[in-house]
Amino acid sequence: MKRKKGIQRVVLYVSLTLLTFIFLFPLIWMLVSSLKDEFQIFRDMKSLKAFLPPAPSEVEGGYFANYIAAFQRVDLMKYILNSLIYTTGIIVFGLIVNSMAGYALARFRFPLAGFWLGVIIATLIIPPESIFLPLYVLVYDLGWVNTYTGLIVPFIANAFAIFLFRQFFLDFPKELEEAAKIDGCSQIGIFFRIIVPLSKPVFATVAIVLFINHWNDFLWPLVVASDESMRTIQIGLQYFMNEPPIKWGQVMAALTIATVPMLLIFAFLQRYYVQGLTHTGSKN
Amino acid sequence: MKKLSLLLAGVLVVLMLAACSSDSNANSEGESGSSGENTTSDTVETGSVETSVEATGDEEVMLDFWIHQTGEDETNAYIELIDAFNKEHEDIHVNAEVIIDDGASAYSDSINAALVAGNLPDVMAVDGPYVSSFAEAGVIQPIDEYIDEETKSQYVDSIIQQGTYNDQLYSLGAMEASVMLYYNKDLLDEAGIEPADSIEEAWTWDELMENSKKMTTEDRYGLNLFMNYGVGEWLTFMGAPLAWSNGGALISEDGTTVDGYLNSPETIEALNYVKELFAEGVVTDSPGEMQFEEGNAALALGGPWIAVSAEDAGLNWGMMPYPYKDEKVSPSGSMAYAVTNNTENPEAAVELMKWMTNEEATIKISKATGMPPAQKSAFETMEKFNELPWSVMKEQVIQTAHARPSTPAYPVLTDAFAQSFHAAALGEDVESVVEQQVQRVERELKRFEE
Amino acid sequence: MKGNSSSAKPLTDHDHYKAPSEPSIKKVPPKRKKRRRSQAFQEAVTGYFFLAPALILLGVFLLYPMGAAFYYSFTDFYILKPDDISFIGFENFSYIWQDAQFRQAFWNTVYFSVIVVPVQLAVALGLALLINKKLKFRVFFRTAFFSPVVMSLVVVSILWTFMYNPNEGLINQLLGLIGISPQPFLTSPDQAMNSIIVMSVWQGAGFQMMIFLAGLQNIPNHLYEAADIDGASNWQKFLHVTLPGLKNIALFIFITISIAAFKLLVQPMIMTQGGPLGSTKSLVYHIYETGFNYRDVGYASAMAVVFTLIVLTITIIQRVLIREERG
Structure with a gap:
C-alpha cells in the first residue's frame, strides 16, 4: 500500500514537471532569446541550450542589446504610453460612470429602474465585434478617429462593471448613508464621500478587469488608432513583427516589454481579478 | 455631432462639480478626471511621428x-x-x-x-x-x-x-x-547552366522548369518565389506576368468583367505551371527569410531589393530577365x-x-x-x-x-488572383478555386456599373 | 449571470431592504402612501442623475451602432461612396448563402469552438484537480500553469508564430531532436487551425484552472469525509462529490469560453492572415476584412447581424439547457 502511494506520488510529480515544462517553455524561450544575438538564437535552438541564458562571454553587445535596438527601431515607449493613456482613461471614467449607475440601480427608486437594469444586462449579450463597423463610422462622424477620445469614450460605460457595482452596493449597509443624510449632505456628496471610500475592493476589482481587458484590446485600437503616433502596444507589436528586417531577438525583447505591465498587475493584484470573475460566476 | 460630445463633456463636468463642496474625495476624483481630459486633447493636437518634418507656420x-x-x-x-x-x-x-x-x-x-x-x-x-x-x-x-x-x-x-x-x-x-530572375553564380556554374544576359536571351518557362529541377538538391531549392511575403500584392505583382505572357488576362480590357479572363484557359494554364513548379519540389511555399541570400535556393524571382540584400550578404549573384512563354512581359x-x-x-x-x-x-x-x-x-x-x-x-x-490592371475593383481582384496563385502553390485544383474567385470579383464589379 | 437578475422585480425598491420577507415581485412598488410626492420626485431625479451618464454612453456607443449595423445591412454602403447609400432589401443577406468564403469562415469558427471549448474545459479541470492537494511547490506549479494568461493574445500569437516557423521554428527544432521531420504547422491548410487551437488552449486554460480551484475550495470538506466513511473510491468521490460541486462553475466557464471562441479573430489575423487557403479565416475576421479591406460595409453589416444572431442563439440554447438541467 505504502509503496503504491509512493509510486503514485512519483508519477504525480513527474507529470506535474512535464506539464510545467509545456506551460513554461515558450516563455522561457522568449525571455532567454531576447538576451541573445541572432546567430546564437538559431544555433542554440538545435539543442536544449535554447532554454538557457547566454553565458556572459557569449554576449557581445551586452545582455540588453536587443532591447536597446528594439527601442531604437520603433517607438515602443510611445506605444506603451498610448496603451496606458487608453486604459487609464477607460478606468478613471469607467469607475465613476459605472459605479454611479450601479449605485442608482441598487439604491434609488425611480420610474423604469427595472427596465433600465434589464436593458443594461441585455447589452451584455451584444458581441462588441458585431458593432465595430458602425461604431467606427460614428466615431469618424464625431471627428474622433486617431484621438484618445475616440479610443476611450465608447468604452467608458460597461454593463458588466455596472452589474458588479450594483451587486456590491446591494449588500452595502444603509445606516451610514442615513447618518450622512441627517448631517445634511446631498446624495452626490454621500456617494463620493462615504460610499466610494468604503468600496475599495469592488473598485479595485473593476479597475483590474478593465485594465486587463483593454490593455489586451486589439480590434478597436487597430481600426481607430491607425496613425502611427496613436498605436497601442498590441498594435505596435503586430507591425513590429512584420517589419523587415525581422530580428528574432528584438521581437522577443519587444514581446517581453509588452508583458511587463500585465505581469506587475497580476503579481500584486491577481486575487482581485479572479475574485471579480468567480464572484459573478458562482453567484449564478 | 459636435453637440453630442459637448453634451457628454457637460454631463461629466456637472457630475464632477455637483458633489458636496467640502468633499475631498469628490474633488480629487473630479480633478483627475478633468486633467485627464486636458492631456487628451493636448496630445492629439501635437501628436505626430518623430520622422515628420514640422512646419514653422509662416508660409501661405x-x-x-x-x-x-x-x-x-x-x-x-x-x-x-x-x-x-x-x-x-x-x-x-x-x-x-x-x-x-x-x-x-x-x-x-x-x-x-x-x-x-x-x-x-x-x-x-x-x-x-x-x-x-x-x-x-x-x-x-x-x-x-x-x-x-x-x-x-x-x-x-x-x-x-x-x-x-x-x-x-x-x-x-x-x-x-520590376521582378528579376536572380541567380546564384556559383550554383549556376556548378550545374553548367548559362545565364541570360539580355531580354533576347530570356529563359522560357520550360527552361526555368528544367534548370530549377537541375539545381534542386536534398538541402537546396532550385527556385525561390518569396512565398514568405504572404498572400498579398506580391503574388499578383510577381505572378500576373505568367498569365499575360501566356496570352491570358486578369480582367477584360474595358474592365467590366473577369469572367472569361481570370478563368480563361491561358490564365489557368499559367497557374497550373505554378502548381507544377511546386509539385516538382523545385520551390517551397515556406522559404526562410534569406533563402536565396544564404545560398539555399539557386534562382529567385524577386524585386529590386533582393539585389541589395544579396550584395549585403556577400553572395555572388546576377540577374536575368523575367521568363516567358509566348510574349515577353515583366511586372511593373x-x-x-x-x-x-x-x-x-x-x-x-x-x-x-x-x-x-x-x-x-x-x-x-x-x-x-x-x-x-x-x-x-x-x-x-x-x-x-x-x-x-x-x-x-x-x-x-x-x-x-x-502595368497591373486598372480597375476600381482592384483590391478584390488582386486578392482573387493572389488566392488563386497560392492555391495553385499548395496543389489545389486551380480551375475550381479560380471559378470561385471569379464570382467574388464579378460581385464587386457590379458596384461600379453605371 | 444575466438571466436571473434581470427578473422584473424593482430592485431599487427600498422596502426590499427594510423587510426582505415582504414579496416585492410586482412591477409597481407597493405602499408608497407615506412618502411625499416631492420626495419621490426628488429621488427619481437623483436616480436618473446617477444613471444618466452610463445610459447615454451605452445608448450612443452600443445601442445606436447596433441599430446602425441593422440598417446598413439592408444597404449597399460602400466606404468610398459614403454619400451614395441606397436601400437594397435582403440582397446582402441572400448573398451570404452564396458566399463560399462566409461558409468556410462559419465552419472554421464552428470547428475551432467545438474543439477548443471541451478541450480547454477538460485541461483546466484536470490541472485544477492535479494541484488541489497538499503538494510541495504547489504555488510554483499553479503560477506556471497560470503564466501564459499574463501574456496578451497578441504577444502569445506572435511568439507562437515564431515557434511554429516551418524552418527555424523552436518546435520543429525540438521535434528534430527526437527525430520527427519538420511540420508545416501554420502553412498547411490541414494543420493551421489545429495549431491555433493548441496555442489557444495553452494560453487560456490556466485562467479557468484558477476559477476551478476557487470552486474546489468551496466544496465542503465534510462531504468528502462522509464519502470516506461510506468507503467510496477516489473515482467515486470525484464523480459524486467533486463534479456536482463544480457544476455551476463549469457551466459558467462553458458559456464564457464558447462565446469567446466564437469571436475568434486575433490568432488567425496575426498568425496566418486567415490562410492557408482560408483554412483559418474566422467569421469575425471575414467581417473585418469585408468592411475594412474591401470597404463593403453593407455586406459586412449583414454578416455582423447574422453573427450576432448566432451568438444569441448559442447563449439562449445554453441557458435553456442549463435551466432544464437544474430542473
Whole structure:
C-alpha cells in the first residue's frame, strides 16, 4: 500500500514537471532569446541550450542589446504610453460612470429602474465585434478617429462593471448613508464621500478587469488608432513583427516589454481579478 | 455631432462639480478626471511621428504629405528632398509623414482608415494599381491641367500608364519596380547552366522548369518565389506576368468583367505551371527569410531589393530577365504620388509631386532603395544601369514592363488572383478555386456599373 | 449571470431592504402612501442623475451602432461612396448563402469552438484537480500553469508564430531532436487551425484552472469525509462529490469560453492572415476584412447581424439547457 502511494506520488510529480515544462517553455524561450544575438538564437535552438541564458562571454553587445535596438527601431515607449493613456482613461471614467449607475440601480427608486437594469444586462449579450463597423463610422462622424477620445469614450460605460457595482452596493449597509443624510449632505456628496471610500475592493476589482481587458484590446485600437503616433502596444507589436528586417531577438525583447505591465498587475493584484470573475460566476 | 460630445463633456463636468463642496474625495476624483481630459486633447493636437518634418507656420500654403517607406535610407532621402523643397519654395510648406510599410498591409491600412475618416493629406503615395480605384471614387484628382506634355514624356511609359485612368493622368512616381530572375553564380556554374544576359536571351518557362529541377538538391531549392511575403500584392505583382505572357488576362480590357479572363484557359494554364513548379519540389511555399541570400535556393524571382540584400550578404549573384512563354512581359508599377480631393492647393501639390519625381529625386531615391528610376534620363545618368547586371533591369523596365490592371475593383481582384496563385502553390485544383474567385470579383464589379 | 437578475422585480425598491420577507415581485412598488410626492420626485431625479451618464454612453456607443449595423445591412454602403447609400432589401443577406468564403469562415469558427471549448474545459479541470492537494511547490506549479494568461493574445500569437516557423521554428527544432521531420504547422491548410487551437488552449486554460480551484475550495470538506466513511473510491468521490460541486462553475466557464471562441479573430489575423487557403479565416475576421479591406460595409453589416444572431442563439440554447438541467 505504502509503496503504491509512493509510486503514485512519483508519477504525480513527474507529470506535474512535464506539464510545467509545456506551460513554461515558450516563455522561457522568449525571455532567454531576447538576451541573445541572432546567430546564437538559431544555433542554440538545435539543442536544449535554447532554454538557457547566454553565458556572459557569449554576449557581445551586452545582455540588453536587443532591447536597446528594439527601442531604437520603433517607438515602443510611445506605444506603451498610448496603451496606458487608453486604459487609464477607460478606468478613471469607467469607475465613476459605472459605479454611479450601479449605485442608482441598487439604491434609488425611480420610474423604469427595472427596465433600465434589464436593458443594461441585455447589452451584455451584444458581441462588441458585431458593432465595430458602425461604431467606427460614428466615431469618424464625431471627428474622433486617431484621438484618445475616440479610443476611450465608447468604452467608458460597461454593463458588466455596472452589474458588479450594483451587486456590491446591494449588500452595502444603509445606516451610514442615513447618518450622512441627517448631517445634511446631498446624495452626490454621500456617494463620493462615504460610499466610494468604503468600496475599495469592488473598485479595485473593476479597475483590474478593465485594465486587463483593454490593455489586451486589439480590434478597436487597430481600426481607430491607425496613425502611427496613436498605436497601442498590441498594435505596435503586430507591425513590429512584420517589419523587415525581422530580428528574432528584438521581437522577443519587444514581446517581453509588452508583458511587463500585465505581469506587475497580476503579481500584486491577481486575487482581485479572479475574485471579480468567480464572484459573478458562482453567484449564478 | 459636435453637440453630442459637448453634451457628454457637460454631463461629466456637472457630475464632477455637483458633489458636496467640502468633499475631498469628490474633488480629487473630479480633478483627475478633468486633467485627464486636458492631456487628451493636448496630445492629439501635437501628436505626430518623430520622422515628420514640422512646419514653422509662416508660409501661405501648407501641404500635408504622406510617404511610404520600406527602409531607413529611403526615409532619409525623402526628408532631404522635402527639406530642399521647403527651402526652395518660400510660399509653400510641406509637412511630411513617413508611414512605414511592413510588407503586409500597414500602409494601405492607414490610407483606408484615413479614407473613412476623411482626413487624407494633400498629397499621398499610392500603389500604382490602386490609382484607378481611388480615381473612380473621387478620392484623388486628375492633374493634366498642371502638367505639360514635355514633362510627361520624361517619365518611363509604364509610370504614365499606371497613373492614367479614363484617359486622365492622376499620379506620378519616382521609382519603377520590376521582378528579376536572380541567380546564384556559383550554383549556376556548378550545374553548367548559362545565364541570360539580355531580354533576347530570356529563359522560357520550360527552361526555368528544367534548370530549377537541375539545381534542386536534398538541402537546396532550385527556385525561390518569396512565398514568405504572404498572400498579398506580391503574388499578383510577381505572378500576373505568367498569365499575360501566356496570352491570358486578369480582367477584360474595358474592365467590366473577369469572367472569361481570370478563368480563361491561358490564365489557368499559367497557374497550373505554378502548381507544377511546386509539385516538382523545385520551390517551397515556406522559404526562410534569406533563402536565396544564404545560398539555399539557386534562382529567385524577386524585386529590386533582393539585389541589395544579396550584395549585403556577400553572395555572388546576377540577374536575368523575367521568363516567358509566348510574349515577353515583366511586372511593373510601384508607389506613386497623387493629389487628393482634400487639397485646397492642387497647383502647389502638383509642384511637390514634380519635385519628388524629377531626375535628381529619382536618382537619389533609386540609390537609396535599389529600385529603378522613373525618369528616362536618370537611366543614362546612372552609370550602373548601362552595364551588367543592372542593364537587364533597365531593358526590362523600358521594353517589357506591363502595368497591373486598372480597375476600381482592384483590391478584390488582386486578392482573387493572389488566392488563386497560392492555391495553385499548395496543389489545389486551380480551375475550381479560380471559378470561385471569379464570382467574388464579378460581385464587386457590379458596384461600379453605371 | 444575466438571466436571473434581470427578473422584473424593482430592485431599487427600498422596502426590499427594510423587510426582505415582504414579496416585492410586482412591477409597481407597493405602499408608497407615506412618502411625499416631492420626495419621490426628488429621488427619481437623483436616480436618473446617477444613471444618466452610463445610459447615454451605452445608448450612443452600443445601442445606436447596433441599430446602425441593422440598417446598413439592408444597404449597399460602400466606404468610398459614403454619400451614395441606397436601400437594397435582403440582397446582402441572400448573398451570404452564396458566399463560399462566409461558409468556410462559419465552419472554421464552428470547428475551432467545438474543439477548443471541451478541450480547454477538460485541461483546466484536470490541472485544477492535479494541484488541489497538499503538494510541495504547489504555488510554483499553479503560477506556471497560470503564466501564459499574463501574456496578451497578441504577444502569445506572435511568439507562437515564431515557434511554429516551418524552418527555424523552436518546435520543429525540438521535434528534430527526437527525430520527427519538420511540420508545416501554420502553412498547411490541414494543420493551421489545429495549431491555433493548441496555442489557444495553452494560453487560456490556466485562467479557468484558477476559477476551478476557487470552486474546489468551496466544496465542503465534510462531504468528502462522509464519502470516506461510506468507503467510496477516489473515482467515486470525484464523480459524486467533486463534479456536482463544480457544476455551476463549469457551466459558467462553458458559456464564457464558447462565446469567446466564437469571436475568434486575433490568432488567425496575426498568425496566418486567415490562410492557408482560408483554412483559418474566422467569421469575425471575414467581417473585418469585408468592411475594412474591401470597404463593403453593407455586406459586412449583414454578416455582423447574422453573427450576432448566432451568438444569441448559442447563449439562449445554453441557458435553456442549463435551466432544464437544474430542473
